[in-house]
Amino acid sequence: MPTDHIDLKNIWKQQKAEAPDIKELTNKIKKMSRKSRLKIIATNALFALTILFIAGIWYFYNPKLITSKMGMILTIISMIFFVFYYNKLFSMYKKLNDFEKTKEYLQNLISIKRQQKQIQTKIMGIYYILLSLGLGLYMYEYILKMTLWLGIICSTLTIIWVTFNWFYLRPKIARKEQQKLDIIIDQYERINLDLAD
Template sequence: MDTNIDFKNIWNKQESEIPEVKTLYNMANRFKRNNLYKLIAVNLMLLLTSIFIGFIWYYFQPELVTTKIGIIFTISAMIIFLLPYNRQLSLLFKNKSEPNSKEFLQQFIELKEKQIFQQTTMLSVYFIILSLGIGLYLFEYVLKMTITWGIITYEITTLWILINWFYLRPHAIKKQNAKLNKLLAEFKKLNHQMMD
């Protein structure tokens, strides 16, 4: 029996699952860049929507106060949604040079916390205020319809809000979380292996 064991050879033969650092940094930077573009697109979309809603108010001059309150609620919902959402901007712009893995990990942990707040609290507030705003806005125009068409209008609107809430929102959150969780896991693994 050979008692002369070559530990160096055994160590070199073992397969390691250490993510290649350069690839990991590229993935992280791509994730941050994509989220930055998404943040800019959401800001532009909601800003243009708010301007369009303001134009509708100015051009059509609604008669009932409920319509005006509905418009104010709708625009307020968009502003309320954007304020905390834009707090991610500082994390997405942070460190254009390559920071170390601990800094990246810390940034992604902070980003994850902000996303959780946005996905739970702020998205719920946004949907509630927006739904109220749309309901109040439609009231003036539904009054001019027959009862049947008024009910159909509110049913279609409610159905669309429910589809957004129960299908599209969870799907988007799951997709967003999967990408961030993967990066967090890779950076945690890298940090853990660098400490060993």
């Protein structure tokens, strides 16, 4: 038999990818769900403490300029805005605890992925804009009191920190979260296909 007539496409189709173990996948989904819900609770607690800290600064140190007060308000609004959308994931993850081999379950996984993507792009974008404006307005009063060089250094460090978070940390975390969900969705689909056969 001549080797130039080998149908690689047909051989590839005949190979069956091994479906992941249902128990292993169930445990992986439950673990991801638990971790994600704890992360949401921790974010809520951290933002609540930060808001209380900002309110404490306002009360005890009473900034003089209106820009500082506007900055504090914008910073608080940015956090409330972010948490409002981020908390929507909590109930979605909670639904994952009852593992089911249904289309609705798969749709819930896909909805979580979509919600996460929206949070990591649009919501984070608005959050960072509001937070950056808030920080800038708040810092203005204190930068005016500094020497020129200290003001430049302080402003530059703040800009570098916000830029580093936006261009490096945010995309890295977003990719990691999306990859986790992509792997689980892929494994879930393979189990469903395997059971259907």
